[in-house]
Amino acid sequence: MLSDMQLDAQEIKKRIDLVEYICSLGIDLKPVGAGEEYRGFCPFHEEAEPSFHVNRKKGLWHCFGCDVGGDVISFVMKWSGVEFQKALLILADAGIKKQGGILEAAANYWHACLPSSTSARRYLERRGIGTSKLTERYRIGFAPGGTKTRDKLFSSGFTLDEIKAAGLVNRRGLDAFFGRVTFPLAEDEEVINVYGRSLSNRYRHMYLPGRRDVIFNIENVAGEVAILTESIIDALSLVALGVGNAVSSMTVNLTAHQVETLTKRFARIVVAFDGDAAGREGARSVRALLQGKGAEARLVDLPDGTDVNSLLMDKEGPLVARKLIEEER
Template identity: 30%
Template sequence: MEKLTQIIKDKLSVVEVLKQYIELIPAGKSFKAKCPFHNEKTPSFVVSLERGSWHCFGCDEGGDIFTFVQKYENVEFFEALRILAEKAGVEVRRESVEQQRQFGVLYDINELAVKFYIENLKKNIGAQEYLKKRGLKGETAKIFRVGTTDFSSNWDDLTTFLMKQGFSVQNLERSGLVVRNEGRGTYYDRFRDRIMFPLFNHAGKVVGFSGRIRPGGDETMGKYINSPETPIFSKSKILFGFYQAKHFIREENRALVVEGQMDVLMGYQAGFKAIVATSGTALTENHLISLSRLTDRIIFSFDSDEAGQRAAERALDMTLTKDLAISLLKLDGYKDIAELVLDKPDGLADISLNLSSASDFYFNRYLVGESSYEKKRGIKEILKKILLRPSAIDREEWINELSSRVSIVSEALKEELRYLEKDVFKEQNNKVKEEDEKNISRLDMLSLQILLAGVHYNDLKSAQKFELYMPLKYKDILKALLEGGLKDDTLDIHFKSALYKGESIDLVGCQLKIEYLRDKKQELLLKIKKAEQISDGSVAKLIDDFQKVSLELEKTLNNGL
């Protein structure tokens, strides 16, 4: 794998690749740009042709051409590898059994699972009738590759099918489609009695599923369940329908974001093809990054019930921090897009007639109280939302609109906004401190875990390989364990190891190394900023160390130990 990535790097310079995505400005031996991963006015994104790497000193992202394509295209490492290999004219072969075991086999399993579910739908009259009742046409179902599980009493139909195709049960479990019963040591299908909606990555490969309980089925296990996180699926990165919609989003310069899969299918079928769904999870930064690369106009349409309105508010709060045009689609009495289109097939023909602004949403949601106390509380909540807007022009517009709504002069509202800004700043500082404490405790937790694994598996020598990445306290405990000491700490480790049910030493060690390297990056970044302030001659050496640690971190994240 390292040989293949190096061949691609030899053929493609970091400048050659990045300039296809962003505008690069020469700056001495390096290049600068506005970071594509966060909003900034002054370029802090630096590209080093000599080192073959990039780093943003604003958001602390960095790496090589592979990590850039991963992040920009929002794809996994092997998809980035294929994209760059194509640009370089290099053929990608599955070079090793390890590579096939780690990634390729999971794509193969998911692809066969899709075909299995599609064949089931062809035989399942009940599921076909349900989908027709919801208004879904066969052509649309084919585009999104909708299928079903076997509606039977068996718990292992897919498991049995895939094992007959030669896949090991370990890989089936890694794919997330199969679950192990710890008590019995048997395996069963994660999805049963469900209509299946495949989840595609940005390159069109199936990486996971969302399953809706069949009509009349038992909803105690959840109306919808999704695939768990796997090496090829991260729910924070995948929007349902994005692969089918991305061309239309770019072409129409707009994206309609909805909640459910049926909303996407029915909207797409009705001719509004620039439509995606969060699909059972909250909108994330990664989702917004994917959308904002294609359009600067985001339209939200969440369910009209209270749960849907809360989801809409969370999505708006996050989107307000970006320099995007945001609006909401009013459904005028309909619960969701699917219900609207079922009743009015042309209901999305001209949605501009039913759009409202983000400010209208907040005003209608918070300016509802009759008493002066309720009014004041509502105004404060709206001012907090205004603080999220990065544009001073947008803030001014919102303040003026709020002023006319509540009959309070804009100067008084701006004064209140300044007080709130100080409070918000304090809250953010507290959150940063809490996050730092969490990172420290995670390093401790992983160090403890690797010691427990070492004792549990009677293999402290393997645990010792990761001593470099442990805080001093755990290095001392490891030394005492190796020497057979019976201190309080070592006795506690021996006691807890008997109950250990965690992962292997190497797997925990890999996580520990990643956490250590992340901390090291942060430490070097602070040193670089300090050295730059005092014009210290050590800046070049620190940047070089930083790049080495960054590359080592990316290598570990992509390839493991």
């Protein structure tokens, strides 16, 4: 039986690319030949010729000058002058950052794919959120079909295990998000998830596994009042009409974290959920939760079968936007 600490160590070693990690500390490594061997100047002793070797595949390093070496954990112990347990903590942290890194990389790749998808751009235009100002600012993207995302991330240095662990590959080995318009969800400037809006009724909308209980667009709102919408599309279509304080919970069933995020940041929240039973019931319970935390909450009752986006896309759109803003006062 392996102890918890040994399991942690194994997991961490699997997750961290030794070459990438060492380079991230500012130490230059150059490939030797075509293999997985890298070489650079030893960070632990002064030398004129590089004798510090790293093998990416084996995850091992060795300096022929001072004759020390080991794995990523022993590297951190020596580099930071810490004990084994502390080195594990440092590496667990780096691993989490890298996890953010893969979503960041995927979001950037999808964003770069958007101009080449006519159907995605048409979809965004139909929703009133297709201007390049919006797609750039919110890094909206499009995930192409097949295995393009997987291949791209693989060539960027992410392992297949990492790509699978992030939920970017489905059970058939294809890109999980294919054919979807993508909206990265960030918290504290880190992409923590991505919303994929399917362009076809055959496929469902989806998120990546893991946390997604953020408030979309909260980082861009300046004042003390917010308009809370059910979907990202709703919030963005308000932003497109100049209503910059629109945010979205992406659900009518807010988590405690989302309620807290809202009430810590805003004194008053106008809830504009969909005009259906789920939206109305959700809005009432959100109002109670927000008021319970000391915030002022108002509900906007939308006509049956409508949502903020469909109302705004109507010729009455600007009127509806004005009405929502009036609710804020």
